[in-house]
C-alpha cells in the first residue's frame with residue numbers, strides 16, 4: 001500500500017514554502033512563492049490555496065491522493081478552531097483569520113493550522129535533530145528569536161496558545177526596549193538583527209569603513225573567520241547572551257536537547273561550540289547534566305514538514321474508530 005501523503009505549507013513574511021510530503025517525512029515535491037504579506041486576507045488565502053492545489057494535482061499525476069493540509073503561520077493560533085488570534089508582525093491585514101475554515105472551503109481538504117515556531121520545533125523533534133527525544137527546546141535565531149517547546153513528546157503551547165515566546169525571556173531588566181513592550185528581551189541581544197546592529201556600531205566606534213551595506217549573519221561569520229575584530233566582538237557577545245538565555249531554559253525545563261536553528265545557526269560549530277561553552281558554564285549542574293546542544297537539521301524545510309506532521313496528527317485524532 002502506498003504511503004499516505006499530505007501537504008505542508010509554511011507562510012512567512014516574505015515567501016510561502018510548501019511541499020507534498022509522505023507521512024514519514026519524505027518530500028515528493030516542493031515549491032516556493034511570494035507570500036503577499038502586505039495584501040488583503042483574501043489574496044493571501046487564495047495564494048495558499050493555489051499552492052495546495054499545485055501539490056494536490058502533482059499527487060494525482062503520481063497516482064496519489066493528498067489527504068490533509070497543514071499550515072504554519074506567524075502569530076498565535078487556536079489549534080482547535082484553526083483561527084489566527086490577533087495580528088502578526090510583517091503582515092498588514094493578516095489578523096483574526098479563520099485559516100482552517102477558509103482554506104478547507106478553498107481546497108476541499110481537511111486543514112489544520114498552528115504557529116510556525118511550534119511547527120518547526122515539531123519537525124525537528126520528530127524528523128530532524130531531535131528524533132528520539134521526548135523533552136526538547138527548539139530555538140530559531142534569525143531576524144528575531146522564536147522557539148518551540150516539546151514536553152513529553154508533545155508541543156507545549158500554553159493555556160491560550162500563546163506560550164513558548166523564548167525570544168522574550170528578559171536577560172537585562174534595564175535593557176533595550178523590545179517590540180513586545182518589555183525591555184531587555186533575549187531577542188534584542190542575540191538575534192541576527194542584534195548581532196548586525198552591534199557590528200555596525202563597532203565599525204563606527206573604531207572608524208572602520210563597512211564594506212557591505214547590508215551585512216547579514218553569513219557575512220559576519222565570514223569576517224570572523226578572517227579575524228575581523230568588530231565581527232568577532234559582535235558574534236562573541238551574541239553567543240554570550242544566547243548562552244545565558246539557553247542556560248535559563250535548561251534550568252527551567254531540564255530538556256534532553258536544545259536545537260538551534262535559523263540563519264545564525266548555519267555557521268555550525270563556529271557558533272555552536274562557543275554557545276555550548278557559555279551555556280554549560282552558566283546552567284545549573286543537575287539540569288544540564290545530559291542536555292545536548294545541536295544544530296537544527298531541516299533548515300527552511302522545517303516549517304512545512306512540521307505543518308504536515310501536525311496535520312496528520314490532528315486529523316487522526318478526529319477519526320472515529322469504526
Ligand SMILES: [Zn+2]
Pocket residue numbers: 167168178179180181182183185187
Ligand atoms: Zn520582548
